[in-house]
Amino acid sequence: EEVNKLLELKKQLGDEGSKKFVLKTPKGTRDFAPGQMAIREGVFSKIIACFKRHGAETIDTPVFELKETLTGKYGEDSKLIYDLADQGGELLALRYDLTVPFARYLAMNKVSNIKRYHIAKVYRRDNPAMNRGRYREFYQCDFDIAGQYDLMLPDAECIKIVTEILSSLEIGDFVVKVNHRKLLDGMFAACGVPDDKFRPICSSVDKLDKTFWNDVRCEMVDEKGLDPKAADMIGEYVGFKGGIGQVNELLTDENLKAQKNALEGLEELKLLLTYCELYGVADKVCFDMSLARGLDYYTGVIYEAVLTGSTAQAVAQNTDEPVGVGSVAGGGRYDGLVGMFDSKGKKVPCVGVSIGIERLFSIMEAKAAAAEKKLRTTETEVYVIAAQKGMVEERLKLVSALWEADIKTEQSYKKNTKMLNEFQYCEQNGIPLALIIGQSEIENGVVKLKVMGSREEREVPRASMVEEIRTSLAALRSNGSEG
Amino acid sequence: EEVNKLLELKKQLGDEGSKKFVLKTPKGTRDFAPGQMAIREGVFSKIIACFKRHGAETIDTPVFELKETLTGKYGEDSKLIYDLADQGGELLALRYDLTVPFARYLAMNKVSNIKRYHIAKVYRRDNPAMNRGRYREFYQCDFDIAGQYDLMLPDAECIKIVTEILSSLEIGDFVVKVNHRKLLDGMFAACGVPDDKFRPICSSVDKLDKTFWNDVRCEMVDEKGLDPKAADMIGEYVGFKGGIGQVNELLTDENLKAQKNALEGLEELKLLLTYCELYGVADKVCFDMSLARGLDYYTGVIYEAVLTGSTAQAVAQNTDEPVGVGSVAGGGRYDGLVGMFDSKGKKVPCVGVSIGIERLFSIMEAKAAAAEKKLRTTETEVYVIAAQKGMVEERLKLVSALWEADIKTEQSYKKNTKMLNEFQYCEQNGIPLALIIGQSEIENGVVKLKVMGSREEREVPRASMVEEIRTSLAALRSNGSEG
Missing domain, CATH: 3.30.930.10 (Bira Bifunctional Protein; Domain 2)
Structure with a gap:
């Protein structure tokens, strides 16, 4: 459809349009999304x-x-x-x-x-x-x-x-x-x-x-x-x-x-x-x-x-x-x-x-x-979310620690984000866990771990967050509620 | 080298050779073995x-x-x-x-x-x-x-x-x-x-x-x-x-x-x-x-x-x-x-x-x-070997049961084999376990399971062979002696 529209557009543009690319894959081929x-x-x-x-x-x-x-x-x-x-x-x-x-x-x-x-x-x-x-x-x-x-x-x-x-x-x-x-x-x-x-x-x-x-x-x-x-x-x-x-x-x-x-x-x-x-x-x-x-x-x-x-x-x-x-x-x-x-x-x-x-x-x-179930195209396990503005440096440290522990982790590429949008992103993409960091968490040496499916949320010491995440993922896996 | 030899051969063959194929991949390309x-x-x-x-x-x-x-x-x-x-x-x-x-x-x-x-x-x-x-x-x-x-x-x-x-x-x-x-x-x-x-x-x-x-x-x-x-x-x-x-x-x-x-x-x-x-x-x-x-x-x-x-x-x-x-x-x-x-x-x-x-x-x-270690190109875990001639039907039943249990299994495509050659095959290909079936094993409802590395051999009841194989594989894996 997109291609047809573009081809029509090209026709309308006449000479100028003919310099534009035809946006398509060769006949009989396709991209895999x-x-x-x-x-x-x-x-x-x-x-x-x-x-x-x-x-x-x-x-x-x-x-x-x-x-x-x-x-x-x-x-x-x-x-x-x-x-x-x-x-x-x-x-x-x-x-x-x-x-x-x-x-x-x-x-x-x-x-x-x-x-x-x-x-x-x-x-x-x-x-x-x-x-x-x-x-x-x-x-x-x-x-x-x-x-x-x-x-x-x-x-x-x-x-x-x-x-x-x-x-x-x-x-x-x-x-x-x-x-x-x-x-x-x-x-x-x-x-x-x-x-x-x-x-x-x-x-x-x-x-x-x-x-x-x-x-x-x-x-x-x-x-x-x-x-x-x-x-x-x-x-x-x-x-x-x-x-x-x-x-x-x-x-x-x-x-x-x-x-x-x-x-x-x-x-x-x-x-x-x-x-x-x-x-x-x-x-x-x-x-x-x-x-x-x-x-x-x-x-x-x-x-x-x-x-x-x-x-x-x-x-x-x-x-x-x-x-x-x-x-x-x-x-x-x-x-x-x-x-x-x-x-x-x-x-x-x-x-x-x-x-x-x-x-x-x-x-x-x-x-x-x-099928009813939405197909996941990534395997992300944890999404790191800031509770307030100005947390980008803390987020970088957190995702870095999780990658180091071989936990599949993403975060926003925006410096400042809205928590509600972030949670929505997790839901849309089937990411099972959210890890939340804010000023009070930093002061107390903890992070908040939220299970997206059950909305259950708990504070965990930063030192044991990797372990806690692994436990949560294992529990979700055995419940069959993940992926 | 092979290609060069063939090219030379082709030259020698003259006209007749020119009808043969040039056996090579195109310039700048290669096969992956x-x-x-x-x-x-x-x-x-x-x-x-x-x-x-x-x-x-x-x-x-x-x-x-x-x-x-x-x-x-x-x-x-x-x-x-x-x-x-x-x-x-x-x-x-x-x-x-x-x-x-x-x-x-x-x-x-x-x-x-x-x-x-x-x-x-x-x-x-x-x-x-x-x-x-x-x-x-x-x-x-x-x-x-x-x-x-x-x-x-x-x-x-x-x-x-x-x-x-x-x-x-x-x-x-x-x-x-x-x-x-x-x-x-x-x-x-x-x-x-x-x-x-x-x-x-x-x-x-x-x-x-x-x-x-x-x-x-x-x-x-x-x-x-x-x-x-x-x-x-x-x-x-x-x-x-x-x-x-x-x-x-x-x-x-x-x-x-x-x-x-x-x-x-x-x-x-x-x-x-x-x-x-x-x-x-x-x-x-x-x-x-x-x-x-x-x-x-x-x-x-x-x-x-x-x-x-x-x-x-x-x-x-x-x-x-x-x-x-x-x-x-x-x-x-x-x-x-x-x-x-x-x-x-x-x-x-x-x-x-x-x-x-x-x-x-x-x-x-x-x-x-x-590196010293030989690289494995298959993941075969078990090789099924007959102790005598005329065992091909028994072998087919055994490999079938192992495949069913998702155990990576091979056997010879010859009807009658020599045990020594079969063991040699396992060693050359790094296959960790051999499963041996013979007339006496059939009569007793057992199979022989041999760990190739240690040459340790034991009889196991046919009914529990899958379990025994899994146990052996797990042990080998934790010893790091497998692939």
Whole structure:
């Protein structure tokens, strides 16, 4: 709104106005105000706690890469990459995701096994749909396990992590759909899809979460020239969903059994679902043959988490999308990507998950807006207030002593203040304690400590004020009336 | 080294090699490996703790801004701005610092007072001197107080914050030099410098920390056409340094007294030093007339912290720079910048400080390298180990129970492991506890808990293992033998 007003103002000003700045952030980007930052940091801290609980390290890479590092990794979407201007020197581009820089990092540093998370912004010149939490600059939040390990052990942990994170954020019910690229390829072969049509047909299947089967079938047959009989067979298979029972059922399917790929995929899925059961998350995981995932580089298990409960309903209403569309986490196994960066093609098997953090921000922001409680953007514990004018020097000594004791303390930057305004400031900002100093307090070597919530006020000796404040804060914390 | 080897390899491969990727990060940028991240996060957490202790909020802005937002803010240095390619749409550039985006944010959102910190990467196409911790992509770490307040109260708090942060990082002695732009301008006027030469001459004075007076004088007289008499007078004044005493001495200087600017600057410095004394940091603050600071937008107090102790010596040796060159923090008051973004020119007075975080990373990395103790890059508390083959299902159940209890737990991603290798892994990674499960433990409903440091091992009932682990961790923590 502000921006629009300014743009109008600029128009009215004509030539003179054109010298003024357009006050806006670039298309598809946004500032985070303190309230949004508080939510963002709350989400991050829960996610990072989970990553650390699973023993992950963290790394960081530059925001831009050599252009050629990104070339040939994203298929059609390469057109969405932000290039830097050629100002002499290397040709650079902003990173498009965190996975390709991760693979580059592993190859460059000859790292053959690591468990790491990386939370950072990535850039896509997409058409932003900001009401759906889609921006051109947005966070990705990736956890990956690289290394030559035994089947499904790292893969199952990624799914376990998704369930832990989504549960900790308390955003309602969800389901993690799982499938396998080898099973999809084997199924395509069994249906008579020619080899060179595997990826395009896979892309069509990927649209099934947003599109009816009939439309997807049309795309396969009319646009991509698939034999209608093959399409119909695919139509049967992509309806399969469930648990180990459904996997076992497909293991008896004569067409699939003839495909080595399909058998391998099914056996791996069976093992994955067994591990999920041991991890106590079987009820949150659902085998779903219609899950395809967009990216080309997946080679094994793939998965995607979608919300199913009342939060999903609310999100759908806010964004004009059908319920359950738009994943809140997704990932899979990609065993070939690192080899693309190695001069000898040495492979490092990887599996990972990306948390849909921007969508989670939107959900948490909506939740915060709906909640009664005011969100604090600072952690200030004590506000120091003067009872009379001319107390600035005393105040400086007091705040200094409190900072020294690691107590989060603020005071006014005005020399003389009105007590009533000061108390109001405390209330508005949720500061739990006020420390009051006046002439009589100085003479008696005391300060007044006021608990803002209860308005209870007591005199405490200056020598023991730090202790008294700590006691009060601990009491407030255990009452749950703070923050 | 790795990169060089690959580059050589590429050469040898000739044409075929030229199709391979060059495995490197762009010039002037670097990856952060887990060990560096651990140091970086340690530094950040101390700094953020200080900002929060002072009641600061945080904001974030996009990594790029409209090109015109940055235009005309950085003088000569504008040529160092990274532009994005024109791919249709807005002309964009990577942010050059966090101050201009902050001012844009305040004006755009009509914020007239805020106390915020912002830690984020900025971009300058400079000639990187990476051994001095200077990169093209680097972190800035800014704390600013915006608002119409009483003289020197926010300014003194910024200096207090610098001293708290540098003390908490334990990098030895330092001094915060302070000066005032109005005093400098008044002094230039008193010395007979023409108005239009104030800024260029100020830039020359700024070089005094790295250059001898004679060379600076040459630049003033020969390059910038200053009257030699004026230069000599400046030479006298810039030698002034000390405390309130020196400020008072200058307040009696007849030439300066005739300049309103100089008087105002001196009075403000006097008040600032008084407040610093009340904050208990007078011994760390030094009035220094040779401090000028590079940026044009300062309008009041300016300050800069430099190391003076043994750390400064070590840094100087590593970087081939003289001791005390290169500030570890700096800032000042800039009352006009926000007004440049407001359509009506409405001013929002600001004062802030930027922590030289990259230099601090370098120092902390050198300190960590010199220390005996191995740096941990994970926080894993327990490693679950099988005593025999075929225990993977039991292990999954155990780690699941520990994660559920929020205990940081890892296990091998191999199905069958050798105990000796597993213990070695714990030792190499500083994991304090191992939890061992075997056939006999399963039969007896127990697990073995081993304290890696003392090699003490005990059987605990499975039902109470979480409690036993917590007890052990608490004991290790109080012994200080953990991470």
